[in-house]
Amino acid sequence: MDIAIVKYNAGNVASVMYALDRIGVKYQWTDDTSILQQADKVIFPGVGEASTAMAHLKEKGLDQLIPQLKQPVLATCIGMQLLCKHSEENDTTCMGVFDVEVKRFQSSDLKIPHVGWNSIRAIQDNPLMEGLKPEEFVYFVHSYYVPVNPFTTAECNYVQPFSAMLHRDNFYAAQFHAEISGMAGQRIIENFLAI
C-alpha cells in the first residue's frame, strides 16, 4: 500500500511518521502532485495557524489538488479545519470539502485553548472508531472548532459539543492528534488504513 503524507510548511510531522512506523507501514512525505494523486491513502496533517497553512498550500497548488483527491484522505487537527469552508482564524477561506464554518471557542470560565485528553463519542456509523469503546479518550490541542453538523461522525464536549471527527465521501477528518493518542489513536489510524 502506498501512503503519502502531504508535505507543506505547517508544523512538524515526525510524530505522524513514527506512528506509521509503529504500525509497520511505509509512507512518503511529499508535495509531488502525481505521487499524491496515485497514492492509495493520503494523510493530511497540520499544526499551526490557518491563513499561513492555506498560503503554503496555495504556493504549491495543493489547495486545488487536495479537494479533488479520490482515494481515502485522513486530515488531522488544522488539516481538518482547512477542509472546511471558512475559518474565523484570521478570516481564512479554506478548501470547502465540508461546507461548514470553523469557529473560535468562547468561554468565560473554561481555558482556551482546549488542551489535553477528552472523550469522543461516535454519533453515526464511523468505520474509524471500529473496535474502540463507545467513549474513547484522545489528545486535543486547539482554540478553533468545527460545530456539530451533518458530516460529524464523532463528537466531543468542551464549552459545547463540537465535531471530533468528520466524514464525507472519501474524506475523513479528526480534530485530535491520533498519532499521539495512545492505543486508541493507533487503532483509529489502523482503521483508516484498512478502509
Place this chain on the structure above:
Amino acid sequence: MLTKRIIPCLDIKDGRTVKGTNFVDLRDAGDPVELGALYAQEGADELVFLDITATVDDRKTLVNLVREVARHVNIPFTVGGGISSIQDVSALLNAGADKVSINSSAVRNPDLIDELALQFGSQCIIVAIDTRLVDGKDWVHTHGGRKITEIQTIPWAKEVENRGAGEILLTSMDADGTKAGFANALTAHISTHASIPIIASGGAGSMEHFYEVFTDGKADAGLAASIFHFKEISIGDLKNYLSSKGIPMRI
C-alpha cells in the same frame, strides 16, 4: 470531559534518568526510553524530559534520545533543558518532540517566547517557571533553581502567557524533593488568572497530594518524578484513586 493530566518527568543527565533532592544529590533512575515507554503503557497522559546538563556536547545525545523516545512512545512528550534558540527547538521537534519547555533562556530574553510561538505555534511552547519564596515573595529562579532573578513569579506568569506560551510548568523549589505536597496556593492563584493550562510540579509525595493540587491548587496537570521512578506510587493506582475521588481521569 476534559481530564486532568498525570505527567511523569524524567530528568536526563548524560543520557540517563536521574533524580535528586532540590536539584542536587543526583541518583541514577534508569534508561529514559524504557521508562518513557513503561509510563505510557501504565497510563501516563504525557511525558516530560528535562535535560539537566545541556552542555553543547550533550545536545546531539539529547536529539538522538528524543528520536528514540518518539519511536517508542504514543503519547505527547515535551523536552526541556538548555533550549535557547529557534534552531534548538527545530532540531527537537524534527526529532519527534511534541512540545519544548524553555526556562532560563526565556528569562534572559523574553522575546524568545514570542518568536517561538510565531514560528512553531503556541501549542508546542511551554514556559517553565522555577519559583522560590524569598522574604515573603515568590521569585523566579533560573539555572535549575540555583540563581534568583529580579522577576516576581505572578507577573511573570501573566507575561509569558501574553507573549504566547501555550502552557506553564510551575515548579516550586521550596516544595521540590520534600514530598510534602505541591505549592497549592501559588498554583491556584496563577491558574485562576491564566487562560492557559498550568502544570504543577514539585512536592508530590502521596496520592492525596495530587488530589489537593487538582482541587485546592486548580492545576490542569500534575507532574512528578521520583515517586514514579522509584515505584512508590504507580500511575495506574494514582489515576484510579483520583477517579474514585471525582477527578476526571483518562483510565
